[in-house]
Amino acid sequence: MRYIKLRDLEVSRIGLGAMGMSHGYTDSGTDEAESIRTLHRALELGVTLIDTAEIYGPYTNEELLARALKGRREQVVLATKFGLVAHSGAGPGNLDSSPANIRTAVEGSLKRLGTDHIDLYYQHRVDPNTPIEETAGAVGELIAQGKVRAFGLSEAGPDTIRRAHAVQPVTAVQSEYSLWTRGIEDRILPVLRELGIGLVPFAPLGHGFLTGQIRSTDGFKEGDFRHGNPRFTGENFQRNLALADEVQAVAAEAGATPAQIALAWLLAQGEDIAPIPGTKRVHRVEENTAADSVQLTAEQLSRLSSLPPAAGETHNEAGRQMLER
Structure with missing residues (x-):
């Protein structure tokens, strides 16, 4: 595993998003033992950024x-979010x-995480009712x-980023970014x-779509992020399958694997990018971290970069209202 700097914070080139272990997908929260094995295996493979x-x-x-x-805290750059x-x-x-609210939130997170400090504390979504200067100042304290x-x-926009950074230097911005x-x-x-x-792309595998393993939406239950998501419904879904097929061809x-290709493309976009593919399975974290050693040719990078944009919005209407991009 290679390591990069997000401003002054050294992190593994590929991190691990933990959300799906407990939240957001059809089978989240169903196998804590496997989730813990996955976290331990990630650390063994040199992953330090856990989100x-x-x-x-x-x-x-x-x-x-x-x-x-527990007992491994010093191995981890631990990131959590408020707001x-x-x-x-x-x-x-x-x-x-x-x-x-930030002062209340941080105490809860510190207690639940069993730590005395959080390495990277993100505002989860921009709050239009609180000036970003006040938020940045509170985190600075x-x-x-x-x-x-x-x-x-x-998911902050350019103006918010500039205004926040002027009050308290911003180490990283986390946004959805993928092929x-x-x-x-x-x-x-x-x-x-x-x-x-620095940039920390979440959903770098398109919520699993870019792995090529999703060919039907029948298994997405109520409460799964992809259930009713515009990119995973109707004609949009069928059009987007062609994107996954192109990634499969390069793979x-x-x-x-297609997942490794999608991650390798992201890594090729700059040395200031540390994606956090999410998984709750050991074999997937092994697959994802191995993407760091995949070398794409200039022609392959060009083919991937030339793929058409996905059909459909990334979020439903309620989710889109919280994005500043």
Whole structure:
């Protein structure tokens, strides 16, 4: 495993998103023992960047990580997120990045994670009711207190990133970025590189679509992120299968899996990018981390970069309203 810097924070070139172990997919939360084995195997393979959030569960994903990382905390750059749980009463799924809510959120996350500090603390979604300067200042106070090491944003737009960074340097921005979600390339990536901020792509495998394993949506139950998602429904789904087939073709040529090709393409976009593919299975974390050694030719990179955009929006209407991209 190679390592890169997100500003001053050294992380593994490929991280691990823990959300699906507890939240968001049809079989989330059904096999804690396998999830813990997956986390342990990731550490053995050199993965250091582990990503969670208080909303995952809610709360149960942080608690799972605490059990898995007991006695291994020093091996991990631990990232979690605030702002999608309003602790004053509105509860999970409600935006609140006010300083008071952040102070409550961090204490809960520290307790659930069983640690005295969070390495990378992200605002999960931009809160239109709280000036980003106030949010950044509150996280800056947590950094001064030693409870947080670095400040991050998720799915923030260019203006928000600049304003936050002027108050408290932003270490990383987490946004959806993959072969089928490339909207950040024109507006976000140039700002990050101008300011020296790292990029942490989530859903780098298109919520599993780019693995080539999803050929039907029949198995997605209510509560699965993909159930009713525009890209996984009707004509959009059928059109997007052609994208997965193209990735599969490059994989066959390169002697790799489609997931490894999708990740290798992302890694080729810059040395300031650390994707966090999510999985709860040991064999998948082994497959994903091996993508670091896949070398794509210039022609293969060009073919992949020339693929048409995915059909359909990345989120349903409620989810889209929380994106600033």
